[in-house]
Amino acid sequence: MNRFLWVLQIFFGLYFVAIGVTHFVVPTGLPDLISWMYELPTTLHVTAGIAEVLGGLGLILPGLTKIRTELTALAATGLGAVMIGAVIWHAGRGEAPQIVTNVILAAVMGFIAYSRWRVTPLPAKT
Numbered sequence: 001m002n003r004f005l006w007v008l009q010i011f012f013g014l015y016f017v018a019i020g021v022t023h024f025v026v027p028t029g030l031p032d033l034i035s036w037m038y039e040l041p042t043t044l045h046v047t048a049g050i051a052e053v054l055g056g057l058g059l060i061l062p063g064l065t066k067i068r069t070e071l072t073a074l075a076a077t078g079l080g081a082v083m084i085g086a087v088i089w090h091a092g093r094g095e096a097p098q099i100v101t102n103v104i105l106a107a108v109m110g111f112i113a114y115s116r117w118r119v120t121p122l123p124a125k126t
């Protein structure tokens with residue numbers, strides 16, 4: 001279970017860092033699936049970008065450094081909350097594919113949070 005959680009943490013940690021950076025540097029020519037980023041208000045870009053970059057780092061760094069390992073569960077919880085916010089944003093725009101993606105991401109973050117909090121906590125530095 002620990003290895004499976006690490007795979008999820010690293011994959012989604014890097015994913016959220018990349019998406020978070022994209023909020024700060026929205027490139028031209030994004031695929032239709034994420035073209036909604038062009039219409040996101042600047043404040044929401046900054047807020048989501050910061051939350052996703054910090055959350056992504058929080059999925060990986062505490063376990064690697066063994067410092068404040070409880071932050072991994074909190075990072076996953078925070079990212080789940082960001083995804084719920086994204087569901088609300090996309091629901092208002094009628095974007096069903098993005099809603100499904102965000103619900104799945106929120107569920108995976110919930111799984112990581114619960115697993116790292118109760119099932120297989122990360123060891124702390126002794």
